Amino acid sequence: MKYNFNAIEAKWQKYWADNQTFKAINGSDKPKYYVLDMFPYPSGAGLHVGHPLGYIASDIYARYKRHQGFNVLHPQGYDSFGLPAEQYAIQTGQHPAITTAENIKTYRRQLDQIGFSFDWSREVRTSDPSYYKWTQWIFIQLFESWFNIDTDKAEDISELEKVFASEGNAKVNAVCDENIEPFSADDWNAFDSKKQQEILLQYRLTYLAETEVNWCPALGTVLANDEIVNGVSERGGHPVIRKKMTQWSMRISAYAERLLQGLDTIDWTDSLKESQRNWIGKSVGASVSFKVIASGTKQSHKIDVFTTRPDTIFGVSFMTLAPEHELVSKITTPEQKEEVEAYIIASSKRSERDRMADVKTISGVFTGAYAEHPFTKEPIPVWIGxxxxxxYGTGAVMSVPCGDQRDYDFAKYFNIPIPNIFDGIDISEEAFSDKEKTVIGNSDFLNGMNYKKATKRAIYELEQIGQGEGKTNYRLRDAVFSRQRYWGEPFPVYYDAHGMPQMIDEKFLPLELPEVDKYLPTETGEPPLGNAKKWHWLQYGDKAEIVSKDEFENSSPLGRLGGALELNTMPGWAGSSQYFNRYMDPNNGDAIFSKEAIDYWQQVDLYIGGSEHATGHLLYSRFWQKFMFDKGYVNHDEFAKKLINQGMILGTSAFVYREESTNNYLSLGLIEGKKVQPIHVKVKYVNASDELDIEGLKSDTEFGEDYTDAKFILENGVYKVGRDVEKMSKSKFNVVNPDDIVLDYGADSLRLYEMFLGPLEQYKPWNTAGITGVHNFLKKLWKLYHQGENGTFYVSSSPTSEELGEALKTLHKTIKKVQEDIENFSFNTSVSTFMIAANELTAQKCTSKEILEPLLVLISPYAPHIAEELWSQLANSGSISTAPFPEFDASHLVESSKNYPISFNGKMRFTMELPLDLSKDDIEKAVLAHEKTQEQLAGRTPKKVIVVPGKIVNIVG
RNA sequence: GCUCAAGUGGCGGAAUUGGUAGACGCGCUGGAUUCAAAAUCCAGUUCUUUCGGGAGUGUGGGUUCGAUUCCCACCUUGAGUACCA
Structure with missing residues (x-):
């Protein structure tokens, strides 16, 4: 019997599906283990060989854990709301739900044929109403909560209302909107309901506010900061502008410090933690308040700044406000008015991108106003720049030119004085910003102090005069949560007669997406949901329905609740921010998950996915998890204990070279000195030796250039292509479809090869030619269990003790290495180890069951189909997937002698075989007596001989 | 600019605590088999060499009996981030 991988793989995939082999049970005597993949967005292009890399790694780990006796949860699902399906709907009119369902079908087929051990009974789809019911539910929970700084956690908004009613807001220490007016209990109780709701909205964890947002006109929607790359939209590369809009926001900034601290408690990669730390952007310093010196009839103002260097306060020689700062118009003197206004207009025309690209040009205008130094009382000119x-911060800075290079450049450019407040430092060329070496001088009470002391003292003195305090600032902004899209979760929100947002009662969820005629914004510029004919909430008691505007207006106002429903939908990250918990109990209709389920599965033990989600999904999910923790729904405030980022698999593009203005294509070796244009060709027409299949290329009508009349100039009878490593993409003709690989070599070969390519975390190029190596290994493995011309199954159960000895050594060496490798996620080296084992056992002509049976369990996580097949041929019943992992026995690896490397001054020159039980002195004697030692020494006497028993001998001299 | 990661044969990569650099695989070379090809099997494959040997892990230094591994400086590549006060 030949190794017929296609038949074997189909057989076992069917077996697993029929027997629900990988179904995880909630609650078990076994210890639990939760292995999670980042679920895919089902795109229309299907999977290429780069996509399954992380899934294969996590599958190996999940299968390994099952062999170790764990109850493993290894689910999969789809992040199925998103832009591409909607863009397709706009172009073709096809409902995104249909496109999505089709794409999911393709994904499922592709995933199934790779042999993953997913528990598909737990599949979730974020676009399914039974799933997004719970995304809407979390939104309501956030709306009903506020963040109490005193307890450092989220609490019920009803508690806050009680406090307001009994003592007003003076003592409330909350993360909330700025500039909330103080009110007493009496004030609160006298407010009407609308006013009360407006105030509460300023405290809620999700709130409605007019914010400056990133508006992408081409996509017709708002984008989050992490959806913008280099100033253009991540999807499509369209320009993005700043625009003020009323939007739902998430108060993630409330969790800034906990999100930062939490990083120390989780086993995630350092680079990923570092990205999150940078994104959160904590800086410790002080806020300082400067009084603006009143001129003429103008009323007094103050400028608040944030600084990380309060120790340099005596070095302030001017202040700078952002051109958009609200005080600018109020403090500018009549003489400067014209110039200032011209500058504001000029800078508002410069896009964010221009401003970023052009950091060298110094520009600014004096406002004519002066502020008063809090200590010296000297007047300080106020500029805008x-x-x-x-x-960022307050949009204003105190400028210390001697200590900050940007302030220095600005001062130099506009001839503003640069007072020096550093002892013994020359600042004639550039600013001095080294905190560690700072000794303050020329600064009254700070003289002679270092950075730390001076900072502390400066803050103390500022507090004494009531013009400042220690402050920590975060770069992390609240997250805008509204999108002007169709294909996303509808908000469970309607607007009442006062225009105030109201939550739909939980019992009516899910609020399903309405049907619309077209998926574009309405003519009046409303989001696509504005096209829905029926999108008004109408509720009397326990009865509710969605009706048209007219039906709502004509309904009886008596006991009526409702109004126009929210037209925005939620952003892409909404559905992915709690999916990992939903998998624990995915079919629960009464709760997002049961208490029993979360108590049993706790949190994700291992999460594998791409690093591109560092400041998006992975930050938002941690935020929601902390919120869910505060509310007592989950018992860990971090959702994933360990996280690994798999690297990307790149394509190896192939090029032909057209000689300029001809139809001649030159082989790679002939292009030197010629003017040629490299052109991508499909990689499937290139063999392992980089030779082009010219006939194949010419007969391909699907893509690219027309080669029918092309002349290919060969070298040594073949056409050699050029190669380059690039991201896999359709336009580069370097995409490799796993379907083709599975058909030609089998899923087990694909799995092994993806792992064999290199370390999991690394970026590495795909080259289909190399797959023959792992494929040959599988054939060799098959042959170990089969004999003769026809390959009849043969495994002996009574081997001679001699052949077993060597084979046992091979087996146990392999057990040890593979176990260590899996636990270190070093999957590439275990594939090598398997190859070595198969080579050794073949050389040993090993046929014994005692060796070959445990070997299958070792290989089973990597190549599960062939392992199942051979396992069943060995007359085992059932699946190999829960067979216990073989125990390593060190006694099989004990050696009696060692082939010592003999080095001279650290360079290995020869080896000699010596017994391991020899003493140090005996080893030295034996080595010095060796003829090659004398040859190396050439008459010299060694100064020193280093003997490390069992390792090495080094002779110095 | 800052932060992080990484530089090893023709290629992907290995060397877990400092101890025989290049495991394993691809590719390449030669051979067997074949009418021929594919497939399979065997041998070789870092460079250099006067065939004794010598050099060698981005570059330059250091620590050490001994460095791909530890330390310092620099160069290159990739990723993230950026007028963040």
Whole structure:
């Protein structure tokens, strides 16, 4: 019997599906283990060989854990809301639900044929109403909560209302909107309901606010910061502008410190933690308040700044406001008015991108106003300049030119004095910003102090005069949660007669997406949901329905609740921020998950996915998890204990070279000195030796150039292509479809090869030619269990003790190495180990069951189909997937002698075989007596001989 | 600019605590088999060499009996981030 991989793989995939082999049970005597993949967005293009890399790694780990006796949860699902399906709907009119369902079908087929051990009974789809019911539910929970700084957690908004009613808001210490007016209990109780709701909205964890957002006109929607790359949209590369809009926001900033601290408690990669730390952007310093010196009839103002260097406060020689700063118009003197206004207009025309690209040009204008130094009382000129950003800190800085290079450049350019407050430092060329070496001088009470002491003292003195305090600032902004799209979760929100947002009662969820005629914004510029004919909430008591505007207006107002439903939908990250918990109890209709389920599965033990989600999904999910923890729904405030980022598999593109203005294509070796244009060709027409299949290329009508009349100039009878490593993409003709690989070599070969390519975390190129190596290994493995011309199954159960000895050594060496490799996620080296084992056992002509049976369990996580097949041929019943992992026995690896490397001054020159029980002195004697030692020494006497028993001998001299 | 990761044969990569650099595989070379090809099997494959040997892990230094591994400086590549006060 030949190794017929296609038949074997189909057989076992069917077996697993029929027997629900990988169904995880909630609650078991076995210890639990939760292995999670980042679920895919089902795109229309299907999977290419790069996509399954992380899934194969996590599948190996999940299968390994089952062999170790764990109850393993290894689910999969689809992040199925998103832009591409909607764009397709706009173009073709096809409902995104249909496109999505088709794409999911393709994905499922492709995933199934790779042999993953997913528990498909737990599949989730974020676009399914039974799933997004719970995304809407979490939104309501967030709406009904506020963040109490005193307890450092989220609490019920009803508690806050009680506090307001009994003592007002003076003592409330909350993360909330800025500039909330103080009110007493009496004030609160006198407010009407609308006013009360407006105030509460300023405290809620999800709130409605007019915010400056990233608007992408081409996509017709708002984008989050992490959806913008280099100033253009991540999807499609369209320009993005700033625009003020009323939007739902998430108060993630409330969790900034906990999100930062939590990083120390989880086993995630350092680079990923570092990205999150940078994104959160904590800086410790002080806020300082400067009084603006009143001129003429103008009323007094103050400028608040944030600084990380309060120790340099005596070095302030001017202040700079962002051009958009609200005080600019109020403090500018009549003489400067014209110039200032011209500057504001000029800088508003510069896009965010221009401003970023052009950091060298110094520009700014004096406002004519002066502020008063809090200590010296000297007047300080107030400037505006676009190097100060309105969106960070307070949008104003105290400029210390001697200590900050940007302030220094600005001062030099505009001839502003640069007082030196550093002892013994020359600042004639550039600013001095080294905190560690700072000794403050020329600064009254700070003289002679280092950075740390001076900072502390400066903050103390500022507090004494009531003009400042220690402050920590975070770069992390609240997350805009509204999108002007169709294909996303509808908000469970309607607007009442006062225009105030109201949550739909939980019992009516899910609020399903309405049907629309077209998926574009309405003519009046409303989001696509504005096209829905029926999108008004109408509720009397326990009865509710969605009706048209007219039906709502004509309904009886008596006991009526309702109004226009929210037209925005939720962003892409909404559905992915709690999916890992939903998998624990995915079919629960009464709760997002049961208490029993979360108590049993706890949290994700291993999460594998791409690093591109570092500041998006992985940050938002941690935020929601912390919120769910505060509310007592989950018992860990981090959702994933360990996280690994798999690297990307790149394509190996192939090029032909057309000689300029001809139809001649030159082989790679002939292009030197010629003017040629490299052109991508499909990689499937290139063999392992980089030779082009010219006939194949010419007969291909599907893509690319027309080669029918092309002349290919050969070298040594063949056409050699050029090669380059690039991202896999259709336009580069370097995409490799796993379907083709599975058909030609089998899923087990694909799995082994993806692992064999290199370390999991690394970026590495795919080259289909190399797969023959692992495929040959599988054939060799098959042959170990089969004999003769026809390959009849043969495994002996009574081997001679001699052949077993060597084979046992091979087996146990392999057990040890493979176990270590899996636990270190070093899957590439275990594939090598399997190859070595198969080579050795073949050389040993090993046929014994005692060796070959445990070997299958070792290989089973990597190549599960062939392992199942041979396992069943060995007359085992059932699946190999829960067979216990073989125990390593060190006694089989004990050696009596060692082939010692003999080095001279650290360079290995020869080896000699010596017994391991020899003493140090005896080893030295034996080595020095060796003829090659004398040859190396050439008459010299060794100065020193280093003997490390069992390792090495080094002779110095 | 800052932060992080990484530089090893023609290629992907291995060397877990400092101890025989290049495992394993691809490709290449030669051979067997074949009418021929595919497939399979065997031998070789870092460079250099006067065939004794010598050099060698991005570059330059250091620590050590001994460094791909530890330390310092620099160069290159990739990723993230950026007028963040």
């Amino acid at each position: 676009d190097y100060v950003l309105a969106g």
